[in-house]
Amino acid sequence: MALFDKDDRQSNPHAITAGLNYTPFPLMTFSAEQRQGKQGENDTRFAVDFTWQPGSAMQKQLDPNEVAARRSLAGSRYDLVDRNNNIVLEYRKKELVRLTLTDPVTGKSGEVKSLVSSLQTKYALKGYNVEATALEAAGGKVVTTGKDILVTLPAYRFTSTPETDNTWPIEVTAEDVKGNLSNREQSMVVVQAPTLSQKDSSVSLSTQTLNADSHSTATLTFIAHDAAGNPVVGLVLSTRHEGVQDITLSDWKDNGDGSYTQILTTGAMSGTLTLMPQLNGVDAAKAPAVVNIISVSSSRTHSSIKIDKDRYLSGNPIEVTVELRDENDKPVKEQKQQLNNAVSIDNVKPGVTTDWKETADGVYKATYTAYTKGSGLTAKLLE
Numbered sequence: 001m002a003l004f005d006k007d008d009r010q011s012n013p014h015a016i017t018a019g020l021n022y023t024p025f026p027l028m029t030f031s032a033e034q035r036q037g038k039q040g041e042n043d044t045r046f047a048v049d050f051t052w053q054p055g056s057a058m059q060k061q062l063d064p065n066e067v068a069a070r071r072s073l074a075g076s077r078y079d080l081v082d083r084n085n086n087i088v089l090e091y092r093k094k095e096l097v098r099l100t101l102t103d104p105v106t107g108k109s110g111e112v113k114s115l116v117s118s119l120q121t122k123y124a125l126k127g128y129n130v131e132a133t134a135l136e137a138a139g140g141k142v143v144t145t146g147k148d149i150l151v152t153l154p155a156y157r158f159t160s161t162p163e164t165d166n167t168w169p170i171e172v173t174a175e176d177v178k179g180n181l182s183n184r185e186q187s188m189v190v191v192q193a194p195t196l197s198q199k200d201s202s203v204s205l206s207t208q209t210l211n212a213d214s215h216s217t218a219t220l221t222f223i224a225h226d227a228a229g230n231p232v233v234g235l236v237l238s239t240r241h242e243g244v245q246d247i248t249l250s251d252w253k254d255n256g257d258g259s260y261t262q263i264l265t266t267g268a269m270s271g272t273l274t275l276m277p278q279l280n281g282v283d284a285a286k287a288p289a290v291v292n293i294i295s296v297s298s299s300r301t302h303s304s305i306k307i308d309k310d311r312y313l314s315g316n317p318i319e320v321t322v323e324l325r326d327e328n329d330k331p332v333k334e335q336k337q338q339l340n341n342a343v344s345i346d347n348v349k350p351g352v353t354t355d356w357k358e359t360a361d362g363v364y365k366a367t368y369t370a371y372t373k374g375s376g377l378t379a380k381l382l383e
Contacts, residue, residue: 013038026070027051027061096122097182099174104167104188108195109156109230115142115149115170115187123176135168135189142170153191158233158256166191194226196235196279201225203277203285205264212246212270213296214334220262220289222252222277231258237277237284244271244293252277268334270295298324298332300381305343307379312347312370320345320379322356322364331362339364346377 019033028050035043053061060066098120105113119125125147132142132151139154149172157165168189174182206219220239224232237252237260246267253261260277276288302325307318322339324332336356349371356366 013041015041023067023070025062025064026053026066095182096178096180097174097176099172099182099185101170101172101185101187103186104190105151105153105170106190106192107153108192108226108228109153110228111153113151113153113189115151115172116147119147119174121174121176121180123178123180126175126177126179129173129175131171132168135170138168140168140189151189153189156191156193156230162193166193193234194228194230194232196224196232196284197227198282198284199286200227200229201232201285202287203275203289205275205289205291208291210264210266210291210293211296212266212268212293213332214266214268216266218264218291220249220264220275220277222260222262222285224258224260224284233258235260235279235284237262237279238281240276240278240283242274244269244273247273247293264291266293268337269293296332296335297326298335299327299329302326302329303332303381305379305381307345307377310377311375312377313373314370316370318345318348318368318370318377320366320368322366322381324362324364331360333358333361336364339366342381343379344381345379347371347374 015035015037017033017035019031021029021031023029028048031047031049033045033047035045037043098118100117100119101115102113102117105115107113128144128149130142130144130149132140135151135154136142138157141152143150143152151170154168156162159165169186170189171184171186173184201222201224203220203222206221210216210218222237224235226232233254233256235254239249239252239262241247241249244267246269248265248267250263250265255261262277264273264275270293273291273293274288275291277284303323305320305322307320312318320343322343324335326332336358339356340353343366345368347370348368352368354366354368356364358364
């Protein structure tokens with residue numbers, strides 16, 4: 001502010017003013033005034049005022065005896081109000097450096113974005129003072145290049161509050177070669193979630209061949225990437241499959257690193273099976289996974305059947321045990337439904353079926369009822 005003159009500006013100035021005046025006769029008044037201010041500033045003023053009263057005789061206006069009457073309340077009724085009309089000027093420093101930032105700065109992880117929207121300086125730019133501690137701690141980078149500031153966006157954070165956890169403040173002040181500073185400007189850097197790229201994502205199976213035995217399993221793995229190769233998490237997937245339909249698929253599991261897994265369990269049907277993960281009904285990988293499900297058959301050479309005895313009376317139970325093995329002498333499991341048509345037992349009424357139970361891997365047991373009495377009875381496996 002300028003309290004005394006424009007060349008002596010001060011911050012929060014103050015002043016004390018004292019003065020005297022002398023009126024020898026009503027027409028003329030002499031005055032003296034002293035102002036004392038902050039930091040030794042002072043001002044002395046002298047003045048001569050003439051007061052003409054229209055309608056009053058000149059002799060009366062030059063008469064010293066009339067001064068007392070002028071000092072009275074009635075005599076001062078025509079006086080102007082005397083105020084302290086000292087002018088105080090307030091100055092605002094000219095803005096020599098003006099900075100504007102892009103706000104917000106948005107993009108995908110790894111992208112490089114320009115931060116400075118505009119910069120106006122009277123003198124040459126010395127540099128920028130940048131505060132981006134949180135951004136840099138998250139893996140972001142801030143580099144000054146000429147009059148611009150380039151920001152490399154950090155990795156996207158997959159959290160329960162992604163909007164908050166993927167937003168970082170950055171504050172910048174510009175400085176010129178004469179030490180003039182701009183206002184401190186702030187911008188928010190926002191990292192957007194990665195978007196799935198079909199051509200950069202893949203699906204695979206843990207094996208290419210499975211047995212049609214109703215229990216063999218394989219793991220289907222889907223690797224989700226965006227166009228920049230960054231992992232994509234949080235997807236809700238489904239699976240399109242063609243070929244063999246007698247299968248069971250578990251729900252997809254999100255492993256949190258861009259990989260997803262699903263368990264495939266075979267049924268009793270054989271053939272080729274094609275699997276493709278989908279997102280919102282659209283294929284999510286560049287190529288499907290294919291598995292060959294082969295039929296499992298028992299070998300008569302390695303399999304066997306027996307009954308608990310060879311003599312029965314009519315109505316007696318016949319305990320039958322079947323052990324199925326393949327050409328490699330390995331147990332053949334999950335064949336309960338097929339055994340009713342594969343077993344023939346003497347003295348059992350034709351067409352009778354029973355409930356087979358698999359008591360161990362490849363070992364099956366069932367109970368039939370003797371139709372008539374007989375001895376030397378046998379059981380056999382049909383072709």
